Amino acid sequence: MMEEARAYEELRVGFTAAVSHELRTPLARLLALLESAALPGGDRDALLAKAREQVEEMSELVDDVLFLSELESGREVVALGSTPALPVLEEVHDRLADSAERADVDIVVDAPPAVELPLRRRMLYVVAENLAENAIRYAGPGATLTLGARTGVLEANDDGRGIEEDELPRLFERFFRSDRARASRGTGLGLAIVKHVVASAGGEVHASGGPGRGLQIRCTFPAP
Ligand SMILES: Nc1ncnc2c1ncn2[C@@H]1O[C@H](COP(=O)(O)OP(=O)(O)O)[C@@H](O)[C@H]1O
Ligand SMILES: [Mg+2]
Structure with a gap:
């Protein structure tokens, strides 16, 4: 049991690190896009559209992570009836x-x-x-x-x-x-x-x- 708890804890820590890592890429892109949009002469509409895509990507990730955690905590009942x-x-x-x-x-x-x-x-x-x-x-x-x-x-x-x-x-x-x-x-x-x-x-x-x-x-x- 102790062993199992430790293995589970390691999995959780790894997961948190992986989620943070996955969020860094769209966040870095978002920052770069917003900085470009703030410069004069750029195609602001196109840059903002791309920025929106990055935000959508992050939302998807957060939704998926939340859904997985609800499944794990048993709050989302999976097999109720057919x-x-x-x-x-x-x-x-x-x-x-x-x-x-x-x-x-x-x-x-x-x-x-x-x-x-x-x-x-x-x-x-x-x-x-x-x-x-x-x-x-x-x-x-x-x-x-x-x-x-x-x-x-x-x-x-x-x-x-x-x-x-x-x-x-x-x-x-x-x-x-x-x-x-x-x-x-x-x-x-x-x-x-x-x-x-x-x-x-x-x-x-x-x-x-x-x-x-x-x-x-x-x-x-x-x-x-
Ligand atoms: N129908 C498919 N044909 C080819 N590759 C697939 C298919 N479904 C999934 N994959 C591969 O499996 C990976 C993991 O899929 P998934 O867990 O749904 O993550 P995501 O779709 O967000 O990348 C995909 O990135 C892709 O490389
Ligand atoms: Mg998929």
């Missing part, structure tokens, strides 16, 4: 339709109407939304994402760029982002949240795929 999957997957599909179209990624929902998954609705939404947003961001134009559910299984399978095989085991780590993803916006916490939610419901996550073979994420839940 939720019909199809309407939630369709809601994710509809809400992300515009950004999917902009990214030229097709999202297909595939779930029999009767299938339920052992998560609260909000949690199922969070998981599916994170998986779909990732495909939109990283799969690349022309890719198709299938968001599917069957008894005890939630799957997000895309046929996009994928990631290096040796990176697959690190996908669910907090703040992990592949080198290619670093240029785009993101917190690196999405899949950590997915894993946490699924594990809190007694389930497991699994990733497969490879470069040019897309990414497949499977969440499996124990039978009720």
